[in-house]
Amino acid sequence: MKKKLPRQFTKERGCRFVEFTPNSENVKQAFERSQKLGVLENSFTYGAGRMTGFLGEIAFELLYPKSKYVGGRILSHDYVLGRKKIDIKAKTCGGKPLLHYTASVNCSKSRPPTADYYYFVRVKKDLSCAWLLGWISQEKLVELGEYKRRGGEDESGFRYKVSGYHLPISQLKTPLSLR
Numbered sequence: 001m002k003k004k005l006p007r008q009f010t011k012e013r014g015c016r017f018v019e020f021t022p023n024s025e026n027v028k029q030a031f032e033r034s035q036k037l038g039v040l041e042n043s044f045t046y047g048a049g050r051m052t053g054f055l056g057e058i059a060f061e062l063l064y065p066k067s068k069y070v071g072g073r074i075l076s077h078d079y080v081l082g083r084k085k086i087d088i089k090a091k092t093c094g095g096k097p098l099l100h101y102t103a104s105v106n107c108s109k110s111r112p113p114t115a116d117y118y119y120f121v122r123v124k125k126d127l128s129c130a131w132l133l134g135w136i137s138q139e140k141l142v143e144l145g146e147y148k149r150r151g152g153e154d155e156s157g158f159r160y161k162v163s164g165y166h167l168p169i170s171q172l173k174t175p176l177s178l179r
Helices: 024-037 050-063 138-144
Strands: 018-020 079-081 084-093 102-106 117-124 130-137 146-148 164-168
Touching (some): 018 050, 050 079, 050 117, 050 130, 102 117, 130 138, 138 164
Parallel strands (some): 084 117
Antiparallel strands (some): 102 164, 117 130, 146 164
């Protein structure tokens, strides 16, 4: 039997992404979380990405209501779902993402990612829509992801601003399959 999605979520037939339409209360909650956090020391967006990140977290918690938010007090992950420690990774985008786009987890080679799972979200620049893309375990991220150093370039000439693991969205597990 197919799982019924919460009210603000839709899934197009044949598309692996789940689309989230935030309401004003969701945006307000993301703003309040971002104000409480302030600007992190090494932020290359100088705090501008906070709304994207927090809106991605809110979308996740609405899709997975049994998850417990711990991001306000723990730095290694944002949620606990059962015994799983899950970190939400959200990026800003201009439109619907494509499967060849990249999912990324920033970290240094000497300090690999520590959450059990990483869940990826893309949030439209105007905060009107978010796409829940999927997830991957920490082990698979390190196994399948390609580690890129800060300043390195990909084949299209994109220069990485931060070191970390990168892999195509197509390699993620589907967004509704996390249990």
